[in-house]
Amino acid sequence: MNLNGKVAVVTGSGRGLGLAYASALAAAGAAVVVNDVDGESAGQAVKQITAAGGRAHAVVAPVGTAETADALVDAAVSTFGRLDVMVTNAGILRDRVLWKMTDDDFDQVVEVHLRGTFTCARAAAVRMREQGEGGRLILAGSPAGQRGNFGQTNYAAAKSGIAAMVRTWAMELAKAGITVNAVVPNAATAMTKTIPAFAPHIEALEQRGEPLPDWLRKGVGFGTAEDVAGVVVFLASDAAGSVNGQCVGIGGDKLSLWSHPEEVSVAYRDRGWNADDIATVWPTSVGAEPRTYGIAALQNLPRT
Template sequence: MDLHGKVAVVTGSGRGLGLAYARALADAGACVVVNDVDAEAVDAAVAAIMKAGGRAAGVVAAVGGTQTAQRLVDTAVAEFGRLDVLVTNAGILRDRVLWKMTDEDFDDVVGVHLRGTFTCARAAAVRMREQGTGGRLVLISSPAGQRGNFGQTNYAAAKAGIVAMARTWAMELGRAGITVNAVVPVAATEMTKTIPAFAPAIEESERTGTPLPDWLRKDEGLGTVEDVAALITFLASDASEDVTGQAIGIGGDRLALWSHPQEKAVAFSDGGWSADAIAGQWHTGVGAEPETYGIPAPKSPEA
C-alpha cells in the first residue's frame, strides 16, 4: 500500500497497538501525528518513525475533550498541510463488576473511548469536508463491544457505541467521500497477557522469539500487534474506497467481517401480544434458539 502524500492522526499511539498502527502507516508513506498522555512515549514513537525514514509529529494530550481533538487536527495541518486519515485508538480500562463500578469508573472510560472517538471524528470530519478530497475514519472497537465481557460494563458499552457511530457516520459522510469503519482487534498486549489461557503461550513466544502457536493465531485469532496493523493500512488506503460502515475483525491469522444486528426470529399475533401469549410461545417460538453472550472462554489444546 502506498500512502505517500497522506497525513494520519493516531490517538493513543505511544505504545502497544496504537504504536503499531502509527508505524505501519508511516512505513507505507503517510505522515503521522502520534498522540499519547505519556510525553516520553510520544517522543520515542516519533523518533522511531523518523529513524526509519518516516515523518511524524507528536501531541501529548488526553483524548476526550473537544480541545484535544482540535489540537490533533490542527497539528496535522500545521506540520503536514492536511488530514486524510484518523485512527481513534486511545483508551483506558477501569474494570469492575456492576455492583462495584463507581460513577468515575464509568465516566472515565466512556469519556476517553466513546466521547474521545466522537470529538476526534467530528474535528477530523470538518477538516476533511473542507478539503473536499475525502478521507478515512478508522474507529477501534473490541470483541467486548460486540459480545459483552465480564467486569467491563463501561468498556463494552463504549466499544459497542463506537460501532454504532461508525455505521451512522458512514451514512452521513458518504457524499463527502469519507469512509468510516470499525476495527475489532485481538492481539498480544499487556492486557491479553493477563488472561490465564493466553499467558504461557505469549510468554514463551516472547522468551524464545518463536511465533505464537496455531491454536492461538487461528482458533482464537490472536497474534502480534503488527498482525492487526495491516488492516489499518488497508483501510487508510485508496484500495478501501468502497469499504464503509463495516465492523472488521483481525488478529493472528484471522480476518473477519462482523455481522450487523438484525432480527433473528419473528412471530405475529393478531391484535398484539399479551404477556401470557408471549410466555406461551417463547420457548418454542421466537426464543427457541436464544443468542449467546460474552466472549467465549479461550481453550488451549491442553485444556
Template sequence: MPRPVAPPVEGKPVLDLTGKAAVVTGSGRGLGLAYAHALAAHGASVVVNDVDEDAAEAAAASITEAGGTAVAEVVPVGTAEAADRLVARAVDAFGRLDTLVTNAGILRDKVLWKMTDDDFDAVVTTHLKGTFTCARAAAVRMREQGEGGSLILVGSPAGQRGNFGQTNYAAAKAGIAAMARTWSMELARARVTVNAIVPVAATAMTETIPAFAPYVEALRSGEPLPSFLRKGEGFGTPEDCAALVPFLASAAARDITGQCVGIGGDRLTLWSHPQEVNTAYADGGWHPETIAEAWHSSVGSAPQSVGIPAPRVPAA
C-alpha cells in the first residue's frame, strides 16, 4: 500500500548542497537539464555536459540566470578520456566533486533481427560504458577527497522489465542497476553512496513508446497530464523527477545506497531487487523429464510478466 507523505516540518532547513560540486552527463535538455537545475537550486555548483555545444552552453546559462552556478563541458561520454575531462572540469572550476549523475543516453530502437552491431554498440557505449567510465573517474576523485559523495545512476523501467524493440537500451539499463548494487558495496568504506533512479517522464525517449506518445505531444501543447497518468502510471514531467536527485546527493540520504528508486508524476517508488519467487526440490537432482512433470505445478505456476504496461485509461 502507498504510504502518505508527511508534510515538511515548519522551520526545518531545506536540504543544502552549498559548497558541493556535481557533474550531470547529458544535461543539455530534458531530464538531465532538470536534474542540473534541481542540484543548482539547492546550492550545488554544476558541470553541465552534452554533445551539443549550443545546448550545453544554453543549459549552463539558464542555471546562472536563475541564480545558480554552472559551467559547460562538451564531450560525448563513453571513453575514459571523456570521463576524466568531466571530473577535471569540476575540480578545476569548483575545487572538488561530490555528486555524479550519469544521465547521458541515446536510442537506436529496432527489433532483434533488424538491430545492427552499430545500433547495439552505440547505445551500450553511451549508457553502460559511459556510466562505468564516468563513475570510475568520479570514484577515484571522491576516494582521494576522503569526504564521501554520491553516484546517482539513471536507469529505466526498460532495464527492470524489458521493452519491445529495445534490446540494447534495456540491456544497458539492466546493467546500470546491477552496477549500482555492486558499487554500493565497493564504495561503502569510502562513504560514497550509489543508487539507480528509475524516472518516468514525458521526454523524447518516452515519446517512442506508442502508448505514451499522445500524452507527450499534448503536454507540449500546454495540456496538463491527466491524474490517472500522474498517479496510476507515475508519469509526469522531467521536473517531477528532478526532486529525487538533490535528495540523494544530500546528507539526508547518506544511509541510502544500493537501491533502485522510481519517480514520476505524483509517485515515488522503490523497485525490488530480483529474487527467487518459487522453489521446488528433487532428491538427487533434476532431469529434463522431472522438470517437465513438475514445472506447471511448482516453480512455473506463477510466471513473471515482462514489458512496460500500457497506460490504463479510465473508462468514460
C-alpha cells in the first residue's frame, strides 16, 4: 500500500493504538503529525517513526477544543504542505456505573472522544475542501459504542455518537471526494488492560512476549495494536476510495463490517396504536425477538 505524498494527522498517537496507526501510515509513505497530551510520549513517537525512515512532527496538546484541532491541521500544512488523512484516535476512560458516575466523569470523556472527533474532523474537512483533492476522515469507534458496555455510559455514548457522525459526514462530504469511516478496534492497550478477562494475557504479552491465545485472536477477535493498524492504512489509501460511511471492525485474526441500525420487525394497525393494542401484539409480533445488547466476550465478568 503506497501512501507516498500523503499527509496524515493521528490524534492520541504517543502510544498504544495511535502510535501503531501513525507508525503504519509512515511506513506506507505518509508524513505524519503525531499528537499527544504527553510531550515525552509524542517526542518518543516521532523518534521511533523517523528512526524507521519515516517523516513525523509532534504537536503536544489535549484534543477537544477547536484551537487544538486548528493547530493540528496548521502543523500538517506548515510542516508537510497539505492534509490528506485525519485519524481521530485520542481518548480517555472514566468508567463507573450510572449511579456512581459524576458530571466530570461524563464530561471529560465526551469532551475528548465526541467533541474532539467533531472539532478535528471539522478542521480537516475545511482544509480538504479547500485543497479540492478529496481526503480521508478515519474515526475511532468501539464495540462499546455498537453494543453498550457495563460501567461505560460516557464512553459508549460518545462512541455511538461517533458512529452516527460517520454516517452523517459520509453524506455531507461525498461530493468533495472525502470519505468518512470508523475503525472499531479490539486490541491490547492500556485501556483494555483494565478488563479482568484480558489483563493477564496482555501482561504476558508485554512482559514475556507470549502470544495471545487463539481463543482471543480468533474467537473474540482481540489482538495487538499492530494487528489493527492495517485497516487504517487501507482506509487512508486510494484502494478504499469507494468505502464510505462504514464501521469496520478489526482485532487479532478477525476483520468485520458492523451493521447500521435498522428496523428488524414492524407491525401496522389501521388508525394507529394505543397502549392496549401494543401490549396485545407485542409478544407475538414486534417484540417476539428482542435485540441483544452488551459485548458478548465481557458478559460473564464480575460486576462491581
